[in-house]
Amino acid sequence: MSADEEKPLVSFEQLAELEDDFEQVDLELTRYQDKLTKDLYVKREKIIANIPHFWNSVFEVAPEEFEHAFKETDGSLLLSLKNLFVTRFELPNGDPRSFSIKWEFEENEFFEDKVLEKKFIYRQSLKGDVSGLVSEPVKINWKAGKDLTNGLLDLVLKVDAEDKAGKGDEETDAKKELKKKIEDTPLGDLSFFTWFAFRGPRITEEEHKEALKKEEEKRQLRKAGKPVEDDEMEEDEEDEDDLFDKAYEYEPYPAADDQALCIAEDIWPDAIKLYLQAQEDDILSDFEDLDDEDEDEDMDMADKAEPASKKRKA
């Protein structure tokens, strides 16, 4: 078998079947991980409760998805963030790809709510063969004059209510206003709390179930070695564009799903590591400040550095 000899190419179906097999394993692993870590996260919550500003520190060293995400006022609000909790709420029997993020706040100057919870539900659609996270916009009860989203969140809630009342295809006044407000808001002024407005692609539960059923049928056909019908891809790609354009036209914070995934898959499991890293960064920057100011105080700072040097390397 020489390298130059052209062999017949592997069929798309064979690769699709393999990818599907691996995807099923990934889902099973997420289910198992959830089972193994459930109690550990409860234990962690109790320990974290004794560390002041734990989550604020964690977000200081969060991955690039959160770069520039928090504006100045958002930051002061994060200091009131008492607790964060991620749950794959459809488990053990449902889809491990759906999850909820619960934010628990202390009394603060911005809103009345103690808890804000946002659910991200995994949905797939036959239209365009796409998948994504859909979500309900979450109402925040702002204190007078303290709405950080400058009305954007309330407008999304209004448009969402209209859509649910059957006005999905109508270009209502609220929709026009929302569209204009999105266009007029500079990215630098967009509060992170607009994240709670995210709705995602318009895939209904019925479409999702239909897509799952179709996928399972294909899987059975492939397992039985029977030919699987080709999806009409040309049409599908147009449907996909429709689906996303329609959704993102009224989405003031389209990065919300990527950030939610980043919380669920990186920040939430790695929170302790990120916290220790933030502590270390603080100490290092203290040292740097010191170098600029006064070399003689090095000994005091060395004492302060003690906790970070105890970080385990193994």
Next chain:
Amino acid sequence: MSADEEKPLVSFEQLAELEDDFEQVDLELTRYQDKLTKDLYVKREKIIANIPHFWNSVFEVAPEEFEHAFKETDGSLLLSLKNLFVTRFELPNGDPRSFSIKWEFEENEFFEDKVLEKKFIYRQSLKGDVSGLVSEPVKINWKAGKDLTNGLLDLVLKVDAEDKAGKGDEETDAKKELKKKIEDTPLGDLSFFTWFAFRGPRITEEEHKEALKKEEEKRQLRKAGKPVEDDEMEEDEEDEDDLFDKAYEYEPYPAADDQALCIAEDIWPDAIKLYLQAQEDDILSDFEDLDDEDEDEDMDMADKAEPASKKRKA
């Protein structure tokens, strides 16, 4: 409980215990993943065997760890790479962190070997509380005048044999020569095949077992709520420096362990995705070339693009 009130800090031991609990879960998950994917990888191997230059394409779009890793001649050798296989060979009962990478080559102009296998064994040490991957240098039977490592690999093999013969602390002629050759070799001339020379930190199996035993004792003490003795960290940090300096002085390719981890954790599980990405990149660059040359041929290229547009998005 206000945010400004300073609460007592959580002890290092509490965080260490938590981190240890999560680490144990990670190990268990890797074990389970290995079990679930074993047959799938065998199935994948059979499909890949029918795709010419599969692994060469995969390495074209490999993560940043492999940027500039392959020199021009390495590249032509990669075209002879018939198969790659990663095995966590200590499983089901041993450590999931140890793995082997097996490279299978077609007849080529550079060496006689059909298979080159390199094992990376997870070891930890009480000295400096460090862990790492240790490995044996792998002999390559170069054809006359074809040694891509310019003698570096053979020198490492010689030094390694001397060390095993008890000359570990002696500065032998071979060691002097190796050190000089490492210093004199520009990074741009360093062949990827020097990767096979990697030895890693000098942690013996005995040290490793001792460290595991100590770790288990600490774990039991923590579980029983008893105080765990403090490691003398000052001394440990010096030991750690010794351990790594000693190893890397005679290591012509110190990035080998990071690249090995990248293969085992990213390239190996994501190979199909990377291959499809490489195909798509090829087609896109064909389109770009075409734009420069002749706009009229667009229709032909659209046909050629068909396979990539069939990539599943869901």
